[in-house]
Amino acid sequence: xxxxxxxxxxxxKSTIMNEEQSSLLERGRRCxxxxxxxxLATAQALDESFTAAVAILERTIRSGRKIIFSGVGKSxxxxxxxxxxxxxxxxxxxxxxxxxxxxxxxGLCSEGDAAVLLSNSGTTEELVRLLxxxxxxxxxxxxxxxxxxxxxxxxxxATLAYRVPREACPLELAPTASSTAALALGDAVxxxxxxxxxxxxxxxxxxxxxxxxxxxxxxxxxxVMRTGEHFPVLPHDKTIQDAIxxxxxxxxxxxxxxxxxxxxxxGVFTDGDFRRSALSGPxxxxxxxxxxxxxxxxxxxxxxxxxxxxxIFEASKIDDLLVVDSEDRPVGLVDGQDxxxxxxV
Numbered sequence: 484x485x486x487x488x489x490x491x492x493x494x495x496k497s498t499i500m501n502e503e504q505s506s507l508l509e510r511g512r513r514c515x516x517x518x519x520x521x522x523l524a525t526a527q528a529l530d531e532s533f534t535a536a537v538a539i540l541e542r543t544i545r546s547g548r549k550i551i552f553s554g555v556g557k558s559x560x561x562x563x564x565x566x567x568x569x570x571x572x573x574x575x576x577x578x579x580x581x582x583x584x585x586x587x588x589x590g591l592c593s594e595g596d597a598a599v600l601l602s603n604s605g606t607t608e609e610l611v612r613l614l615x616x617x618x619x620x621x622x623x624x625x626x627x628x629x630x631x632x633x634x635x636x637x638x639x640x641a642t643l644a645y646r647v648p649r650e651a652c653p654l655e656l657a658p659t660a661s662s663t664a665a666l667a668l669g670d671a672v673x674x675x676x677x678x679x680x681x682x683x684x685x686x687x688x689x690x691x692x693x694x695x696x697x698x699x700x701x702x703x704x705x706x707v708m709r710t711g712e713h714f715p716v717l718p719h720d721k722t723i724q725d726a727i728x729x730x731x732x733x734x735x736x737x738x739x740x741x742x743x744x745x746x747x748x749x750g751v752f753t754d755g756d757f758r759r760s761a762l763s764g765p766x767x768x769x770x771x772x773x774x775x776x777x778x779x780x781x782x783x784x785x786x787x788x789x790x791x792x793x794x795i796f797e798a799s800k801i802d803d804l805l806v807v808d809s810e811d812r813p814v815g816l817v818d819g820q821d822x823x824x825x826x827x828v
Contacts, residue, residue: 514659517651521660522667524646529671536625536641537675540574543597543623544676549575551592551622553584554601555609557658558665562601565669571690572677581609584616594621599643599669602626603661605633614638627669629661643668684790702789707822708806708815709735716813718743719750719773723760726752726772737803739813740776747811750776753803782807785814792817 540550550569552562562578569576579588579598592598598617600610605628614624614635626635631644645664652659676682708714715729715738730738730752737753752772760767760775782805783792792804796819806815 514651517649518660518663520649521645521647521664524648525664525668528644528646532631532642532644533672533675536643537672537679539623539625539641540597540599540672541676541679543595544574544680546595548593548595548597549577551577551579551596551598551617552601553579553581553598553610553613555581555607557662558601558603558607561662561666561669562599564666565599565673568670568673569676571687572673572682573680573686573690574673574676579613581607581613584613589616589620592617592620592622596620596622598622598624600624600626600635600639601628601665601669602633602635603629603658603665605630605635607635610635627665629664643672703785704783704787704789704792704806704817705785705815707789707792708785708817709733709821710815714813714816715739716741717772719776720771722769723757723772723775724768727757727768730754735803735816735818737805737816739805739816740773741813748780748782748805748807748813749773750778751780751803751805752776780805782813783817784809793822796822 543550552566552569553559554562559578559580566576566578577591579591598614600614602610605626611634617624624639625641625643626633626639627643627645628636629645629647630636631642636642636644645661645668647661647664649655650657650659650661713733713735715726715733715735717726717729717738717740719740720743726738726740730736737751739748740750740752741747742749750773752775756775756777760770763770763775781795781799781801783795785806785808795801795804796817802819804817804819805813806817808814
């Protein structure tokens with residue numbers, strides 16, 4: 484049966500929602516609501532067990548060891564997703580299949596590593612058998628489960644427990660709210676570790692160099708600034724007329740003014756400064772541009788990150804930003820209109 488009934492009335496198409504679509508929408512909303520309830524219940528139930536688990540994993544990372552995730556079925560998929568998340572925040576992680584572990588894959592375990600075992604019931608046979616083997620290799624164990632008094636939870640060094648009042652599956656069989664809560668709790672641990680370790684955007688970018696985010700975060704001011712004929716520079720004793728000609732040729736909204744003797748930055752002259760200078764008298768075009776420049780303008784270093792330049796734009800509400808070298812000589816100009824082209828806004 485089609486979800487939509489289409490009718491033509493007076494030559495115009497109209498879409499009528501039928502009962503089947505209404506029912507489907509209600510089922511979808513009910514599923515999402517039930518899963519949201521599980522997330523809220525899990526958040527409210529967090530206690531010292533969460534902090535203990537985070538502390539164990541943080542010690543593992545700081546000691547140069549790795550985190551080994553393991554699970555069966557849906558829990559295996561969640562474990563593998565968490566491996567990707569933890570690796571992306573600089574917490575070396577890998578996935579261990581609990582069956583293959585008993586056939587040679589235990590070789591990836593080293594003393595001092597930490598194991599995170601995912602089991603909704605906390606009684607998954609493969610993991611119950613795996614845990615003592617991990618102990619022999621000197622691993623600490625954290626169990627992520629929906630049952631904090633289960634076999635695995637009691638045997639673990641720390642337990643991450645989520646709360647699921649009910650599954651979204653109408654048969655109460657398919658893991659739905661429980662798998663969502665498990666994933667969210669794992670993400671919560673990852674974000675707590677990220678903040679505790681002072682992990683920055685720059686750290687994140689180094690681990691994601693091929694993605695658009697990585698390219699954006701690693702971009703330097705020197706990569707986005709205007710130079711050469713697009714960057715007007717004049718000694719501050721030149722006339723306003725000279726300044727306007729230079730700005731027009733460069734198609735820039737400002738120019739850098741320098742000391743004639745050493746080329747160090749003296750100030751900046753903007754379109755706004757030009758309008759103000761016009762009020763000084765009929766011969767204003769012949770006046771020294773330095774008389775109307777803005778002294779000590781906001782600047783940024785050429786080797787600074789481009790995102791730092793973006794922060795300056797946002798905080799200062801300016802249109803252009805001068806770029807200087809280590810000797811305070813202007814070397815470029817960042818035009819606020821260029822930032823979208825580099826995906827910085």
